[in-house]
Amino acid sequence: xxxxxxxxxxxxxxxxxxxxxxxxxxxxxxxxxxxxxxxxxxxxxxxxxxxxxxxxxxxxxxxxxxxxxxxxxxxxxxxxxxxxxxxxxxxxxxxxxxxxxxxxxxxxxxxxxxxxxxxxxxxxxxxxxxxxxxxxxxxxxxxxxxxxxxxxxxxxxxxxxxxxxxxxxxxxxxxxxxxxxxxxxxxxxxxxxxxxxxxxxxxxxxxxxxxxxxxxxxxxxxxxxxxxxxxxxxxxxxxxxxxxxxxxxxxxxxxxxxxxxxxxxxxxxxxxxxxxxxxxxxxxxxxxxxxxxxxxxxxxxxx
Amino acid sequence: xxxxxxxxxxxxxxxxxxxxxxxxxxxxxxxxxxxxxxxxxxxxxxxxxxxxxxxxxxxxxxxxxxxxxxxxxxxxxxxxxxxxxxxxxxxxxxxxxxxxxxxxxxxxxxxxxxxxxxxxxxxxxxxxxxxxxxxxxxxxxxxxxxxxxxxxxxxxxxxxxxxxxxxxxxxxxxxxxxxxxxxxxxxxxxxxxxxxxxxxxxxxxxxxxxxxxxxxxxxxxxxxxxxxxxxxxxxxxxxxxxxxxxxxxxxxxxxxxxxxxxxxxxxxxxxxxxxxxxxxxxxxxxxxxxxxxxxxxxxxxxx
Numbered sequence: 169x170x171x172x173x174x175x176x177x178x179x180x181x182x183x184x185x186x187x188x189x190x191x192x193x194x195x196x197x198x199x200x201x202x203x204x205x206x207x208x209x210x211x212x213x214x215x216x217x218x219x220x221x222x223x224x225x226x227x228x229x230x231x232x233x234x235x236x237x238x239x240x241x242x243x244x245x246x247x248x249x250x251x252x253x254x255x256x257x258x259x260x261x262x263x264x265x266x267x268x269x270x271x272x273x274x275x276x277x278x279x280x281x282x283x284x285x286x287x288x289x290x291x292x293x294x295x296x297x298x299x300x301x302x303x304x305x306x307x308x309x310x311x312x313x314x315x316x317x318x319x320x321x322x323x324x325x326x327x328x329x330x331x332x333x334x335x336x337x338x339x340x341x342x343x344x345x346x347x348x349x350x351x352x353x354x355x356x357x358x359x360x361x362x363x364x365x366x367x368x369x370x371x372x373x374x375x376x377x378x379x380x381x382x383x384x385x386x387x388x389x390x391x392x393x394x395x396x397x398x399x400x401x402x403x404x405x406x407x408x409x410x411x412x413x414x415x416x417x418x419x420x421x422x423x424x425x426x427x428x429x430x431x432x433x434x435x436x437x438x439x440x441x442x443x444x445x446x447x448x449x450x451x452x453x454x455x456x457x458x459x460x461x462x463x464x465x466x467x468x469x470x471x
Numbered sequence: 472x473x474x475x476x477x478x479x480x481x482x483x484x485x486x487x488x489x490x491x492x493x494x495x496x497x498x499x500x501x502x503x504x505x506x507x508x509x510x511x512x513x514x515x516x517x518x519x520x521x522x523x524x525x526x527x528x529x530x531x532x533x534x535x536x537x538x539x540x541x542x543x544x545x546x547x548x549x550x551x552x553x554x555x556x557x558x559x560x561x562x563x564x565x566x567x568x569x570x571x572x573x574x575x576x577x578x579x580x581x582x583x584x585x586x587x588x589x590x591x592x593x594x595x596x597x598x599x600x601x602x603x604x605x606x607x608x609x610x611x612x613x614x615x616x617x618x619x620x621x622x623x624x625x626x627x628x629x630x631x632x633x634x635x636x637x638x639x640x641x642x643x644x645x646x647x648x649x650x651x652x653x654x655x656x657x658x659x660x661x662x663x664x665x666x667x668x669x670x671x672x673x674x675x676x677x678x679x680x681x682x683x684x685x686x687x688x689x690x691x692x693x694x695x696x697x698x699x700x701x702x703x704x705x706x707x708x709x710x711x712x713x714x715x716x717x718x719x720x721x722x723x724x725x726x727x728x729x730x731x732x733x734x735x736x737x738x739x740x741x742x743x744x745x746x747x748x749x750x751x752x753x754x755x756x757x758x759x760x761x762x763x764x765x766x767x768x769x770x771x772x773x774x
Contacts, residue, residue: 209591250595250599251591253599254596256567256602257564260559261560264559284611296557296559310642311631312639314638335589335614336613336614337615339615342653343647345646345648353653354642
């Protein structure tokens with residue numbers, strides 16, 4: 169598998185070789201487990217962004233401006249691959265530019281691609297993510313470890329365990345004969361596979377996606393996956409709040425990366441030239457909110 | 472959601488509007504439920520294929536030649552998106568050319584992309600597949616119907632239910648409290664959602680992926696999904712045989728599309744100029760084998 173060129177690694181950082189360490193240290197440095205979801209949709213772009221350009225060019229310009237606005241304010245960004253793939257080959261090229269710039273700006277990149285396959289196909293998807301420069305990739309665990317292990321090898325993977333959408337419960341909430349939910353069983357598979365690579369902070373290169381919208385499951389899922397960094401969507405716009413994510417932290421206020429997308433990247437209230445300052449302010453607000461939740465979790469004790 | 476231009480629809484066909492009918496009629500016309508998996512890997516290409524070109528160009532040239540060899544011999548082709556995405560934007564552009572040519576040649580295109588997401592991201596993936604020209608797309612059902620319904624709307628989707636890889640059983644074979652396996656529960660979700668759109672031959676635009684390597688599950692999965700066309704990988708190279716796929720057919724010898732990849736596209740025994748005739752011969756052999764299995768299923772009675 170190829171690795172990204174060293175020129176795309178930010179010069180100021182000296183990243184740990186283990187992906188979990190690098191992510192946790194980036195969170196530590198900024199002071200909050202905050203990740204901005206970069207889900208650019210043409211209809212919601214500020215009208216001042218390249219109004220006469222092609223759709224894919226506007227998406228790219230907007231995304232690059234968002235990166236400038238959030239860099240240094242949050243430790244990580246999560247580009248949504250679908251928003252770029254929707255424009256075919258040109259969209260994939262734009263995504264590559266966006267990921268490259270994010271890394272230049274020192275952001276940890278979580279590629280939200282939700283890929284999953286087996287054998288050589290899984291390896292191909294992993295290579296594509298690595299060539300793009302993704303530090304972590306979201307993956308589908310339905311195939312078992314064969315589907316997600318190729319995404320490790322010096323990078324990290326977040327396996328879908330409990331998704332934030334209402335329909336996700338249709339399968340994920342079903343009860344097994346042993347009393348666990350399907351999501352907990354998936355978590356168990358992830359935890360077991362994850363033990364093969366643990367960084368010096370005690371976390372694995374194999375994390376899990378656990379939505380902020382299921383507080384009733386949070387403690388059980390954290391207990392099933394003690395060494396998994398949890399990528400937590402659904403905070404803010406999707407309804408998850410502080411009380412929903414707090415049980416996911418460990419007793420040191422660590423082990424979580426919370427994502428917010430629309431509430432940050434569309435935070436502008438006018439189409440004017442100042443839109444990106446409002447995005448920066450929203451990123452600051454997200455950092456403050458999540459920093460406080462992490463601090464409270466550390467004081468109150470997690471699992 | 473956009474639709475492909477009418478110029479990419481083969482002139483000779485007058486396709487039914489319902490994707491299940493179109494697929495079943497294509498199978499009927501050729502006489503066998505055979506689908507060639509197009510998983511081109513650089514290391515396995517015949518050396519005579521564009522030896523001095525770039526990797527992605529060689530992949531494309533090979534794929535186009537395979538399409539010429541198999542057109543008219545099998546009803547459908549299943550391009551593996553990962554094999555193209557591995558080359559980034561250039562690979563996606565090559566995939567678009569390959570899908571367009573497959574449709575010109577009258578092949579039903581099953582895009583093997585295994586996408587899955589929610590909300591606008593799911594819609595974007597579905598749009599990308601439609602813009603490419605895919606008739607059907609493979610999708611991940613872990614999100615529930617919200618994840619796969621966007622792929623319908625005049626096209627079809629095959630949801631991953633029971634995959635052919637050994638690791639797939641880690642989650643999919645677990646027993647629920649009600650006695651079903653996780654795969655059967657996924658099948659139940661697919662069957663219920665699929666009833667919203669049934670073609671005149673009695674099959675839904677929502678199919679399911681069921682590997683040929685689990686004969687013990689075959690009858691139960693078919694019973695759980697009576698109106699799903701089953702996309703069956705794992706035949707041939709992965710070990711599935713005639714007895715493994717026969718229980719998946721309905722009593723008319725219908726309702727199944729069996730895929731074979733390596734045993735067809737790499738059927739050449741030398742690197743010489745005649746490699747594509749050997750691929751054509753392998754496609755003919757696949758058609759004969761599967762035609763006979765379908766006939767036997769019709770005589771012997773399925774469920």
